[in-house]
Amino acid sequence: MKNQPYLTYEEYVEKYRGIIDDFDNFLAYSKKPLPKIIWTNLLKTNPNHIENLLIDDSVEYQKLDWWNGAFKIFSEYKPGKTIEFLSGQIHVQEEVSMLPVIALDPQKGESILDMCAAPGNKTAGICLRMNEQGFVVANDLKSGRVALLQNSLSRMGFTNVVVTQKDGTQISDDFKYDKILVDAPCSAEGNIRKSKWSRRNDSHSLKFQPIQIKLLNRALKLLKDGGEIIYSTCTYSPDENEVVVSSVIKDNVVLETINFPDTLKYSNGLKSWKDIEFHESMNKCCRFWPHQNDTGGFFVAKLRKL
């Protein structure tokens, strides 16, 4: 593996040509700047107030029809230094990274673990959608990332979340959860629109697969019977997605359909990759390519423990 050459983005994603509906469009969108999302913290203010601010600042925006109080921003705008951001009235997030929260569908009164939570964007979305009624544990491994997580949740002002710093694969199973989000560390191929392409070879994805499988297996141990896990990554690679999810599918762990909003386009999970044939239910997984919704790339799967 060490002797493999480093690849450009174009060279690297060539292996996905056969699974992307419009490869040229995919490449074109991969080079475009990524629109950001601003969403309203409904515990502190209302969407009209935030929309008026955008109008006052001549910001080009569009309302997201599947998230109350969220605005897709197309013009140059830096909300991070506004009083609205500093005081936690708004949050800035990438659109596709809001999708695991939609898939998780947090309900009032549930206990939810966000296993790899930093920097806290998805945890914030979970707390908001529960209207703070329920219990959320936001965990991450490294102290620097936990600090980011704490700052983010404190700024937003949620009162139903506890932060822990633990290796996700070592979290004690004394406490069982209704739902768990495993937003796993990954090769981040889908971040090309917001991050510089880092040097990598063709087998880069395989570095992440072992920890992804361990995290998912641990999550199953931490889950109540009947509970749900959302597994997500910001990468395209089937080696980090279908292969990982397949490894835990068994009689009492099944994939379920995710009810994403009709306006969102996505591709179903693969039936096979290289020489691997997947379980037929793998088509319930969802892969978001950048050109489908003008976003970054993402993968989301929903598992239920029977």
Added chain:
Amino acid sequence: MIQEDFSLQNSENYKPYEQSIELVEFLKNQFGFPDDLFVGKSFYTIENSNIVYMLNSELDFHYKVTQIGIPVFKGEFPKGYVTNNFIYRYGKLAKKNVIEVDDNSIMTLLNREGISLSEENYGNGHQILKSGQKILGRGWIREGMLYFDGSKIWRQNLLDN
């Protein structure tokens, strides 16, 4: 005392805040927060931290934690201060010691200068600063002068904006 030793209580590193009643009374008296804001809330401290946190339920979770809900108060009560996190979350519900500041005053305060106030109108101590509908953060009155208590980073961000 053994009961004070976090490390001996399973793996928990937090405990209920012993002065929670006094803290709630202080918050209600100083800012006129409504009683129901604190109904069902629990207060905790974490080992090696001087921050008091507020959670919307009892914490029945026996592990080490690094944060519990929202930070409310920092320091040894009654010394110390209410956090800006708490003020930004609940400041709109405050009925007392809320000071409206105009644009010129905001710039003065952000530059770490004080503003002279009429002492008949305001007492000493913690204040909530606002401008219209915007809660700006924690203020402090000392000897008739109002100061903005935000961190250096906050002040710089607001100045840049």
